[in-house]
Amino acid sequence: MIARTAEAREAPAPQLIVAERFGVEVPTFQGEGPSLGHPALFIRLSRCNLTCECCDTKETWDWSQYDPREVSTRQSVADLVAWVMSSPVELVVITGGEPLLQQRGLVPLIRRLLQEGRRVEFETNGTVMPDPALLLDGVRFNVSPKLASFGMDEAKSIAPSVLQAFVDSERAVFKFVASSIADVDRIAELVDRHGLAPVWVMPEGTTAEAITSTTRELADAVAARHWHLTTRLHVLAFADPKGR
Template sequence: MTTPTLVVSEVFGPTVQGEGPSTGRRASFIRLGGCNLHCSWCDTPYTWDGSSHDLRTELTRTLVVDLAARALEGAPQLVVLTGGEPLLHQYQPGWAELLAALTVAGVEVEVETNGTIAPTAATTAAVARFNVSPKLAHAGDPEHIRLRPRAIAALRATGRAAFKFVCATKGDVDEAAAHAAAWGLPLSTVWVMPEGTDPVTLSHHLNAIADPAIGHGFNLTTRLHVLAWGNERAR
C-alpha cells in the first residue's frame, strides 16, 4: 500500500496568522508547492517559479504523517494550508489524509487560495475557512486566467469564505469593489490588504488604501508577520 505524500515547500510554526479575519491567532503553516498563476509581486515564488528558483531543492515530496506531526508541534490553534495554490493538490490521496489527520487532532484548518479552483465537498467539510485572494490587474496575469467567477461562486456558496484583495492604490480598491459587486459578495466577507513585503512599503500602501476600503464598506487587514519579521521565510 502506498503511503500518502504531498509536494511541500515548507512547514513552519507556531507563529501567527498574519492576514485576514484570523489575524493574530497562533497558527502553523503547511506551504505546498505549485501554482497556476504567476503574480508579478508574488512573495513566495520559490514555490512555483522554476526560472528563478531550483524547484528540485525547494520542493520535496513528503509523507503526510510527517507534515501533520510537524504542523502540530507546539499545539497551534490553527493550521493554514497555503502555497503556491494548495487546492491544486485536493485530488491527491495525501490531501484527504492530511485533512483527516488535522481534523482528528482538533485544530481548525484554513486554506489560502487564489479563487480560481472550486473546493470539493470533502475539502469544504474539513475546512473552517477559505481565505480567497482573487488577483487584480496589477498581478499581471490575463483576466481570464486570474479571475474565475464559477470558482468564486462555489467558494462563496460554502459559507466559509473570506475574500481578500491585495491592493496598493485607491484604483486597486475600486477595482476590487467592482468585482465584489459583480460576484455578489457580502461586504462583511471582503477584506482589503496592502501589498508589500517590508514594513515601509506596507505602511505606505496601507495609508493609500485605508480610507477607500472603509468608504466601500470593506474590512481592512495588514500583514502582521511582515510588520514583525519583514520578508523572513518561515515566519
C-alpha cells in the same frame, strides 16, 4: 485467481509536495485576514497555476529561477500530521503556491487534523474548484483573487464559477491585495459582479514603510465601503519574515 501479496494490496501512502513548513520550531502568527495575530502553523505547498509578477513565493512555481528538486520535498500525510501534533497551536494555515492543486493528498490530511482538534485555513487564489470533501466544519478558505495590477491576466486569475462555489460554501472570505485607489475600485466591481462577501483588503508591500504608506492611501476608501482592512503582520513584526 492468484492472491495478491499484502504489499501489492497496500495503497501508496498519500504525499504532498511541500515548499516549507514553519511555526513549530520558531513560533509565529497568522499574518493576514480574519485570524490576524492568531498563533499558527504553516504548511506551504509547492506548485501554482498562476505566474503573478508580484508574487513573493516564486520558489513555488518559477522554474526559470529555482530548481524544484532543491526548493520542494515530498512529505507524507502521516509526517505532516506528526509535525503539527508536536505543537499545541490549534490553527494550521495551508498556503502556497496554490494548495488546491494537491487536493488528493489534502483530503486525508485535513480529515486527520480535524480529528486531532485542529482547525484549518487555506490560502487560495480562487481559480481551483474546491473538493466537496474539504468543505467541512473547522475548515475556512481565504480566497485571494489576483488583480491585473498584481501582474496577472484577469482572464486567468478571475474564475467566476470557482468564486461562486466559494460563495455558496459559506466557508470563505475574499481577500484582495491592493496598491491604489484604482485597485479598490476594481475590487468593488468584482464584489458586485460575483456577490463576494465578506471582503478584506490588504495593502501590497514587502517593507513596513511600504505597507504603512499604502494602508494610509487605501484606508478611507475601504472604510467607506464597509469592508475589512488587514495588514501583513509578518512584515511588520519580523526583521526577516521568510519562514515566519
